[in-house]
Structures are given as structure tokens and as C-alpha cells.
Amino acid sequence: MENSHISALSAKHAGLDARIKAETSRPMPDTTLVASLKKQKLRLKEEMAAQH
Template structure:
């Protein structure tokens, strides 16, 4: 069970990484969206470290 949860969190973390990279590659990145995505990514990273 814990392994599945870890895999799901890792997948979400990687997905957020991709979304952040895609937003940064746009000519005019949305700073508000980037801040939200980075905050979500940080929360996931903290959750991964707790496991």
C-alpha cells in the first residue's frame, strides 16, 4: 500500500515538474500559475520525504 502511495506521489511530482517546465518555456509565463505549481511541488516533496 505504501509503495503505491509513494509511486503516486512521485508521478504527481514529475507531472508538476513537466507543467512548470512547459509554463517556463512559454514566451510570457504566468507567474501566478508558476507560484501555485511550485507550492504544490514543494508540498509533494515534503510528503515524499516523510515516507
């Protein structure tokens, strides 16, 4: 069960990473959105670290 939870968190982390890359590659990225996505990504990373 714990392994599947970590896998789900990892998938969400990768999805956020893709969204950040897509947004920052636009001509005029939404810096507020990018900051929000980065905070979400950090929270997921911290949660994954706590699972180990």
C-alpha cells in the same frame, strides 16, 4: 500499500515538474501559476520525505 502511495506522489511530482517547465518556456509565462505549481510540488516532496 505504502510503496504505491509513494509512486503516486512521485508521478504527481513529475507531472507538476513538466507543467512548470512547459509554462516557463512560454514567451510570457504566468508567474502566479508557476508559483502555485512550485508550492504544490514542494508539498508533494515534503510528503514523500515524510513517508520514508
